Amino acid sequence: MNADSNLSQVADALWKPNRGLNNFVQRAVVITFAMFALISIATTFGIVASLVFETFEFFTAVPIWRFLTDRQWTPLFTNAQYGIFVLLSGTFLTSLIAIVVAVPLGLFSAICLSEYASPNLRRWLKPALELLAGVPSVVFGYFALLLVTPFLRSMFPQIAGFNALSAGLVLGISITPLIASLSEDAIYAVPDSLRQGCYALGTTRRETITGVVLPAALSGIVASCILAISRAVGETMIVALAAGQNPTMTLNPFVPIMTMTAYIVQVSLGDTPAGSLAYKSIFAVGTSLFLLTLILNVFSFWFVRRFQEKYE
Amino acid sequence: MVSETTATMTEPVIQMENLNVYYGSTLAVRDVNINIPYNQVMAFIGPSGCGKSTVLRCLNRMNDLIPSARVEGKVTYHGRDIYSSDVDAVDLRRRVGMVFQKPNPFPKSIYENIAFGARINGYQGDMDELVEDSLRKAAIWDEVKDQLKKSGLALSGGQQQRLCIARAIALQPDVILMDEPCSALDPISTLRVEELINQLKDQYTIVIVTHNMQQASRVSDYTAFFNAEATEQGGKQGFLVECDTTKTIFNNPREKSTQEYVSGRFG
Numbered sequence: 001m002n003a004d005s006n007l008s009q010v011a012d013a014l015w016k017p018n019r020g021l022n023n024f025v026q027r028a029v030v031i032t033f034a035m036f037a038l039i040s041i042a043t044t045f046g047i048v049a050s051l052v053f054e055t056f057e058f059f060t061a062v063p064i065w066r067f068l069t070d071r072q073w074t075p076l077f078t079n080a081q082y083g084i085f086v087l088l089s090g091t092f093l094t095s096l097i098a099i100v101v102a103v104p105l106g107l108f109s110a111i112c113l114s115e116y117a118s119p120n121l122r123r124w125l126k127p128a129l130e131l132l133a134g135v136p137s138v139v140f141g142y143f144a145l146l147l148v149t150p151f152l153r154s155m156f157p158q159i160a161g162f163n164a165l166s167a168g169l170v171l172g173i174s175i176t177p178l179i180a181s182l183s184e185d186a187i188y189a190v191p192d193s194l195r196q197g198c199y200a201l202g203t204t205r206r207e208t209i210t211g212v213v214l215p216a217a218l219s220g221i222v223a224s225c226i227l228a229i230s231r232a233v234g235e236t237m238i239v240a241l242a243a244g245q246n247p248t249m250t251l252n253p254f255v256p257i258m259t260m261t262a263y264i265v266q267v268s269l270g271d272t273p274a275g276s277l278a279y280k281s282i283f284a285v286g287t288s289l290f291l292l293t294l295i296l297n298v299f300s301f302w303f304v305r306r307f308q309e310k311y312e
Numbered sequence: 313m314v315s316e317t318t319a320t321m322t323e324p325v326i327q328m329e330n331l332n333v334y335y336g337s338t339l340a341v342r343d344v345n346i347n348i349p350y351n352q353v354m355a356f357i358g359p360s361g362c363g364k365s366t367v368l369r370c371l372n373r374m375n376d377l378i379p380s381a382r383v384e385g386k387v388t389y390h391g392r393d394i395y396s397s398d399v400d401a402v403d404l405r406r407r408v409g410m411v412f413q414k415p416n417p418f419p420k421s422i423y424e425n426i427a428f429g430a431r432i433n434g435y436q437g438d439m440d441e442l443v444e445d446s447l448r449k450a451a452i453w454d455e456v457k458d459q460l461k462k463s464g465l466a467l468s469g470g471q472q473q474r475l476c477i478a479r480a481i482a483l484q485p486d487v488i489l490m491d492e493p494c495s496a497l498d499p500i501s502t503l504r505v506e507e508l509i510n511q512l513k514d515q516y517t518i519v520i521v522t523h524n525m526q527q528a529s530r531v532s533d534y535t536a537f538f539n540a541e542a543t544e545q546g547g548k549q550g551f552l553v554e555c556d557t558t559k560t561i562f563n564n565p566r567e568k569s570t571q572e573y574v575s576g577r578f579g
Contacts, residue, residue, distance in 0.1 A: 118379075193416040197476070199377060201429030201483060202406030211432060216419050309419040309465060 051290060054283030061277050067284065073247035073258070075267075075278040082281065084288055086249045090164065090257035091289075094239050095232040097168025097253060098175060102232075103225055105172070106179025110221075113180070114187040115209055126184075133177035141241030144170035149242065158254060162244030165253035171238050175228040182227065186220020187213060219307040226300035230293040236261040260285050323391070325350050325487055325517045326371055326408075330385040333366050333375065338543075341366050341550040344385075346536050348487075353513050355528035355558065356521045358538030359578065363550025364521045367538070368489050371519065372408040373401040389487075406433050409480030413492040415472035417464030417479075422447075422456050425464040425475055426482045433483060442482055449515075450478035451508050470501025477508065481516075488512065490520040494527065506531050525574055528558065535561040537570045 059067070062082050070083030109129060113122055149166040153159050159166075190213050198212040214221070244256025245266055258266075264282045272278045324347035331344040341363030348354050356364035366375070373394060375381040387394050394404055406429075417425050426443045435442065443460070447453040452474040456467070464475055473493060480488055490509075494502040509518060509531045522528050528535055536555035540548045553567050565571050572578055 191416070193412060193414055194418060196374070196377070197412060197416040197418070197479075198429075200372065200374065200405055200410035200412075201432070201479065202402050202404075203429070203432050204402055207432050211428060212418055309463075 048290075051283055051287045054280050055287040058277070058280040058284040061280070062284075071249060073263070075281045076272070080277070082284075083249070084260075084285070086247045087258060087260045087263055087285060088288070089249050089251065090239075090243065090247070090259040091233055091261070091292075093164045093251055093253060093257060094168040094171055094243055094259055095229060097165060098172035098232040099225070099229055101169055101172025102176045102179050102228055106176045106224070106228070107183055107221065109176070109180040110183035110187055111209060111214075113184050115205070115213065126181075129177050129180055132173070133181070135174070137174060137235060137237040138241070140170050140174045141238040144238055144242035156254070160244070160255050162242065162246070162256040163254050164243050164257045167239045167241075167243035168253065170242065171232055171235055174235070174238060175231050178231060179224050179228045182224030183217070183221045186217040186224065189220065190216045216309060219304045219309075222307075223300045223304045226296050226303070230296045233292055233296070234261060234289065236265055240265045260289050264289075323350070324348055325390065326519075327388045328367070328370075328385070329388075331367065331370065331387060332384040333363065333370060334380075334382040334384070335378070336380045338545070338547055339549055341538075344552045346552065346555050348517060348519060349534065351513055351515070351517055352533040353509060353518045353520060353531055354534045354536065355532035356519065356536050356538060357523075357525060357528050358550070358553075358573070359540060360523075361548040361550065362538035362540040364536075364538045365491050366550070368491055368519060368521050371487070371489055372405045372410055374405075374410065376401050406483050407485050408487045408489060409483055409485035410489045411473070411476050411480055411491070411493045414496050415469055415476050417467070417472050417475050419463060419465055421461045422464050422467070422475065423460040425479055429479060430482050446478040446482035447475075449481050449512070450474045451504065451511070452478060468501070470497050470504060473497060473501070473505060474508065477505075477512075481512075485516065487517045487519065490518065492521050492523060495523060502527075525562075525576070529562050532558045534558060537561060537565070537567075537573060539569055539573070 067082050067084050070081040071086070072081040073083050073086035074081045109125075113125055113129075117125055144166045145162075148170055149159070149161060149163065152163075152166055153161075194212055194216060195208055198208040203211065239259045240262040243259060243262065245258050245262060246256040247258040247263070248255060250257060263285055267278060267282045326346075326348040328344050328346045331341070332339060333341045344367055346354075346367075356368060358364050369375045370383055370387055371389075371394075375383065383395055389404065389408065392399065394401075418428065420428065423443055426446050427439050430439065430442055444453060444457075447456060452471060455471060456462075456475075464472065467475060473496075477488070477493075494505050497505065506527065509520065512518060513533075520528075520531065534555065535558045537553045538550050539553045540550045543549045553570055554561070554565060556565070561570060562574050565574065
């Protein structure tokens, strides 16, 4: 017993960890990383604060009921009108066309990739699809303006040179990889044991996919679609180039329209003096846009939380 | 199908003749000859890697889902070669049900877990009745009858496994394959599933793969012992050592390796 305790004293004397510098580095690293994290949070707050400030100034000059009820959007005219629903209808129209294109395209690509493609095909298809996501939106914009629009007009001559249809279609193609990639992740995450269990009940591959795999991946698929909608709502270059710059309250896809984002581009690139009411109006539009995508994201977050299945 | 079943009552339900299973070019299990008798429990036992699960998965062609898997030899179900080109694997799996190692209920309600397979296979009878009957046969009705709308995933592990057994029963199969159905369950749940197997063998032919020799001796009438040997490529190759009544396998086996395995000397 005595010998033992002697030994442990001797052993203790041999172990002298030198962690003074280590502890200092540890603390420095934590502080540095926290500062980096703070930068992004501070930026978000900065954006919101500037939006709120300028938006507030705008609404002191233009009452909010005019913003919501005017039938036209003409802030640059002498007899200015500020009906946000004019721009909203443009955004709604292009986003709707985009989502009608992108959901089936993206979802079928995701199903094909995860359930039907051989590992070899998958190795080629997936990067190819993600390449599409890397195409700059200005390229998509000119693609819409110089290729898709002439093609559409060759079939339907009544279509205007700038129109919501062409912009919406190309916008849809541009958000397809987002839906495909995120939906594919969701489908891939469905445990294989569920597929096996389903096949063992005497079901075909199609029945397994529609009956078990897709319902099990539903929360992820819906989340990907909502994320794609908010991307479509916020997308600027394609709609500014191809949909025209003509604020019109319409759901007719053949005529030029203007989206919320296109308006912000028009004013911020134009010679509108800073501080004028027209200048402040882009912040009001920006706030509306921000609220719209925020609502979509909150809904998506809620939906995933509500319907996500937990597997062991 | 029913009349055919009664006519061949004394015949084996499933017969394997010279069955070899390959994964790619590797022979995983060789030379399996087993007759599975009508309304009895057959246990497959053996050390890991001996191919007992692989052989089980040949009986309802679940191996078709693994692209590299290939089967040689003959497996007949009521006298018909299930690997012949005119047999539809989807149809076969409706008649030869399966329960897996880990309970895998669908993320649907308890009711839907049972009704799903029946509906897809075009069941024409009263669905409520079928659901109740299947849950009763799987000895889980009393626990879930007031919460049929609750998710199957909300049940405990043992309940989930009995739900999966009910799901298989709902398709009115005549064979149920069980791949280590108790290996993820606690001892009490295991006991309940074993009791259930004893009740089910009046109506179904059951083939159960198990790691647990006591379980084999408790629930089965016949036992097939598989063993594995190392191959030159460094893999393992499984083969059937012997198949007999459980009593013989455990008390008086023909082969020395069987004796050593069932007495716990290796495996």
